[in-house]
Amino acid sequence: MPTMNLKGWMEHDGVRLSPVDVERMLGEGPEAIARCGGEFALVWDDCIARDTFGIMPGPVPPGTVYCSGREVARIAPEPEVCTLEEAIVAAVGLRSDEGVVAFSGGVDSGLVAHLAHLPCVTVGIGGSHDAGWAAKAARTMGLDLTTVSPTEDEVAEALARVVRVIPDPTNPVEASIATTLYFVAAWAEDHGHTRILAGQGADELFGGYARYLTSPDLATELERDFADLGRQGTRDQAVAALHGAYFSMPYLDIRVVRAARAIPAAERVRGGVRKYPLRVVAERHIPPEIARAEKKAMQYGSGIWRAMQRLARNNGYKKSVQGYLTEISRAQHDY
Template sequence: MDGASADVVRDAIERGDALSGIDGFAGEVDGRLVRDVVGRYPLFSEADDPTAWSFDLRDLSEPDPIPPGHARDESGDEKLWTLPNPTPYEDAERSIATVREAVVASVDAVDCDPAIAFSGGIDSSILAARLEGPLYVGGFEGSHDVDAARSAAAALDRELHVVEFTHADIERGIPALVEATGRTNPMDLQIALPLYLVAETAAADGHGRLTLGQGADELFGGYAKIANAPDDHRVDADTVRGAVRETIDSLPRQLERDVLALRAAGVEPVVPLLSDRVIESALRLPGELLATEDERKIALRRACEFLPAEIRHRDKKAVQYGSLLAREFDRLARRAGFKRRMSDHLERYVESIAAGDR
């Protein structure tokens, strides 16, 4: 069992607790494969044989992920848990205080001070302000993430390790990540590559665990598409709370990719902002404390008064853009002859590298 003991998971199954305080798990219990409701740990079985399973898809010939919140055995998949949909708190101060208590308790519970993936945004700054592990940021020269991380580290009076990416890193990282994640989608790889490259350096420096701020954007309304609901074509929901729920539902597939990428780099991810108590606090937020046209992650920003104001109110770019990796990824593809006018030029570039054609 990954993330918890079998006895603890068995109790959660018997009680029907979707958020039982275990903070994620996956594995075999009483002859069934089970995975927590948010999918914080990946788990696969052979598509035609659920008795053959692994945490690593590379161990299987036709890996089929266990759906989050489900159990699987030879009779098929059974849904055990559904993420709660509680009524939001009416009192704003209570909502913010609940978020603050959950975030502080979850981050402070991290032991052994693992290394921290640090971009200078509010999510990773929460970790850096409360944990003592070394800070790592990655990007190409002149990237937004490196500049933002430097200024935030200075504001927090922390030393920063900068991992400067190269084209060679992209070219060697692509086949490693295709093998580790089973994905050739360019967007997946552009997101995973910065994490993988930073994690490689942290592992080489002797760190076996890497703390990340994963989940905060999904839980607390960090995306423009959430603030623009229902007018954004990228979401089906007609409310901000509904749009947040949609993005939370996207987490299992994202986490599967990221965990597999980080493990391939030699570290185990630590994600305190995806603890059960943080998830519970986020699910209680009304739409006006999630996102508006003018501000995102409103409750989280107000809850983290221990951060300097310049960090609390800072916007952040997605990692593939903030690190400039997406730009250089495209540049390498075009140099290799895969022009933008070609259909799926980036995926064709990925497939050529993964096949060893370059």
């Protein structure tokens, strides 16, 4: 049997594979795992494979199998065709044997949290929108929720670590998102979890951004934003790795992606309602006020962005968070 190192998890036709199952498949040759889904970086002998969308970080392109430095196969799972609702239920179910849910109280994380039956964590500085709304949503849904409320000093400490690992450390939006996720991952580590279920991908698949309401070419914009998810994933996983964890993405399951992309762009943003198909599914599982809720982006709703602005001002950057981030990045580099 080959010597094997599997990060993440694998499945075939909706059935989770044990390490023994994977070893058995590898004995048949690298092509045997071409139909496997999941979130994985698999190393054996002189070969490396990554899942279809590259959720799990690794040294080869997403959805490829490399042996002796050359591509020998493509990872292309073909699960049974199903409805969007069936796809989401299956995707969350495959990921719910362990972990926590990054919960904000919106439709994306709300549906995942309801289906996963796992502990939930939200980040919200005292008095922030997300702290209040997530607590209310969790009570309504009967969820086990912990709210992490970092101090300004803790935000500064997190920033110092985050800018060392994310691809674009001086970009205020990137740094603020990464810092918010940092506290989720830290909580997961403190409580013995390595997997964090998150709602990433839902906005790009279903049309969640406000700019989609006035887009002159919604289909093209959705495709472009979906293509950018790999870059975002690199950022998020780098932050999670600081705490020995990884973000798991049910909405980027091959079943969900396939079902979502089969829906015309005009049906994803419909009648002024963003993420229309997802909300329709969600209303069959969670309270309507949560399924229909409009939410702020995590960096704003959590209060992390305001904390970063205060830190910038206190450090002499009255109008430039970017200048403050540049200073931190240089200091970290020099260190």
